[in-house]
Amino acid sequence: MANILWLQGGACSGNTMSFLNAEEPSACDLVTDFGMNILWQPSLGVELGDDVKNILTNCVSGETKLDIFVFEGSVVNAPNGTGEWNRFCGRPMKEWVRELCDAADFVVALGDCATWGGIPATAPNPSESEGLQFLKRANGGFLGADFTSKAGLPVINIPGCPAHPDWVTQILVAIATGRAGDLALDEFQRPKTFFQSFTQTGCTRNMHFAYKVSTTEFGQRKGCLFYDLGCRGPMTHSPCNRILWNRVSSKTRAGMPCLGCTEPEFPFFDLAPGTVFKTQTVMGVPKDLPTGVDKKGYIKLTGAAKAAMPAWAEQDIFVV
Amino acid sequence: MSENEGENISPEQVATDQALRKKLEHKLGSGLVTEVEPRAYSSNEVNAIVARLQALAEKDYTTKLITAGFTSKAYNPSDDDDDEQACETCMYYLVHRKFCELPELMLPVEESWSCRLWRI
Numbered sequence: 001m002a003n004i005l006w007l008q009g010g011a012c013s014g015n016t017m018s019f020l021n022a023e024e025p026s027a028c029d030l031v032t033d034f035g036m037n038i039l040w041q042p043s044l045g046v047e048l049g050d051d052v053k054n055i056l057t058n059c060v061s062g063e064t065k066l067d068i069f070v071f072e073g074s075v076v077n078a079p080n081g082t083g084e085w086n087r088f089c090g091r092p093m094k095e096w097v098r099e100l101c102d103a104a105d106f107v108v109a110l111g112d113c114a115t116w117g118g119i120p121a122t123a124p125n126p127s128e129s130e131g132l133q134f135l136k137r138a139n140g141g142f143l144g145a146d147f148t149s150k151a152g153l154p155v156i157n158i159p160g161c162p163a164h165p166d167w168v169t170q171i172l173v174a175i176a177t178g179r180a181g182d183l184a185l186d187e188f189q190r191p192k193t194f195f196q197s198f199t200q201t202g203c204t205r206n207m208h209f210a211y212k213v214s215t216t217e218f219g220q221r222k223g224c225l226f227y228d229l230g231c232r233g234p235m236t237h238s239p240c241n242r243i244l245w246n247r248v249s250s251k252t253r254a255g256m257p258c259l260g261c262t263e264p265e266f267p268f269f270d271l272a273p274g275t276v277f278k279t280q281t282v283m284g285v286p287k288d289l290p291t292g293v294d295k296k297g298y299i300k301l302t303g304a305a306k307a308a309m310p311a312w313a314e315q316d317i318f319v320v
Numbered sequence: 321m322s323e324n325e326g327e328n329i330s331p332e333q334v335a336t337d338q339a340l341r342k343k344l345e346h347k348l349g350s351g352l353v354t355e356v357e358p359r360a361y362s363s364n365e366v367n368a369i370v371a372r373l374q375a376l377a378e379k380d381y382t383t384k385l386i387t388a389g390f391t392s393k394a395y396n397p398s399d400d401d402d403d404e405q406a407c408e409t410c411m412y413y414l415v416h417r418k419f420c421e422l423p424e425l426m427l428p429v430e431e432s433w434s435c436r437l438w439r440i
Contacts, residue, residue, distance in 0.1 A: 214411040216423050227411040228439065274367050283361045283397070284405060284438045302440050303409050311416040315328040 011073025022165035074129035202241030232260030
């Protein structure tokens with residue numbers, strides 16, 4: 001039996017909504033098949049008021065063993081570092097978060113806001129938001145770079161806006177079944193099993209990427225979304241085209257650009273006008289090139305790819 | 321063109337493209353002064369030019385050529401051949417149809433042409 005407590009800070013509940021759609025395993029499977037005991041969760045918990053406070057207090061005191069603490073949303077520090085803008089059970093949420101992180105065997109940050117600050121931490125960051133152990137790319141965040149939970153691991157970051165439901169449930173199962181030691185984390189403390197490959201890995205548009213054919217409108221089946229519509233698939237670490245959404249699709253498969261939501265900088269360019277869904281360029285060359293590719297190589301590759309392009313690559317080859 | 325090339329494009333469309341391409345070539349070859357510079361090197365500059373193009377009538381080809389800064393030779397900002405900004409390497413260029421697919425332009429072009437909205 002693993003006790004799980006789940007709280008939300010500066011959150012939209014998107015990760016909870018995503019979690020409730022999990023299929024492999026489902027949220028119910030966590031309880032029935034994997035012996036998890038969800039102490040409280042904002043959308044599932046039946047307790048209110050003082051009853052919730054008692055659950056939290058018992059976890060902090062150790063009366064109730066807290067195996068996994070899941071935090072969704074940013075840690076809100078405003079105004080002036082007090083955290084008063086986000087109160088919960090009679091005190092600033094950040095105070096609960098600190099004590100619960102210290103009490104938990106494992107701490108999981110779920111979604112961009114909990115991992116890196118996400119949209120709330122976008123400049124000028126009026127809510128003084130930060131992630132549990134990162135603020136954008138900077139290690140540290142609310143808990144500090146040296147934080148480890150009782151089990152000796154740093155915060156396990158599952159980013160995304162929202163995170164795919166199965167990333168969440170599979171990580172929770174791994175922890176609850178004693179396999180947390182098998183979780184290899186990358187430099188941003190993301191489980192490598194999900195975040196080593198790229199969003200582009202498995203994208204159905206890879207042929208068009210290879211031959212440098214651009215999609216010019218949303219929803220167009222032909223072409224690659226990277227060249228003009230701001231797709232960040234080649235630079236973003238996620239399995240969105242390996243572990244499909246609702247088992248059937250992904251943004252890029254549906255004709256929408258990847259926004260890079262599993263990377264610390266999300267939302268990119270601070271959402272400045274003209275930067276969303278538009279590839280940013282300098283002298284006609286994308287500012288952000290596919291990971292590992294330099295400008296010189298990119299230009300040479302483009303020339304060669306265009307020269308070799310077969311006619312079908314310019315056409316819509318998908319027949320409904 | 322091989323037998324498989326351009327299979328989605330009708331012969332009528334090919335002929336229409338060819339006729340318009342000749343017409344545009346003639347305009348460029350007859351001394352049409354276009355806005356070759358300043359180049360649209362930042363995203364803001366690109367957006368500004370695209371906004372001007374969006375205000376044009378679909379068949380206002382001359383103003384399209386002027387606004388986009390078309391030339392019949394590739395623009396090269398340096399001595400480096402890799403920097404040559406020809407339609408041939410542009411993302412909007414359809415190699416087999418010889419066509420610029422930027423929604424605001426949609427023009428038949430030659431691979432050696434160039435414009436300041438070039439994007440690789």
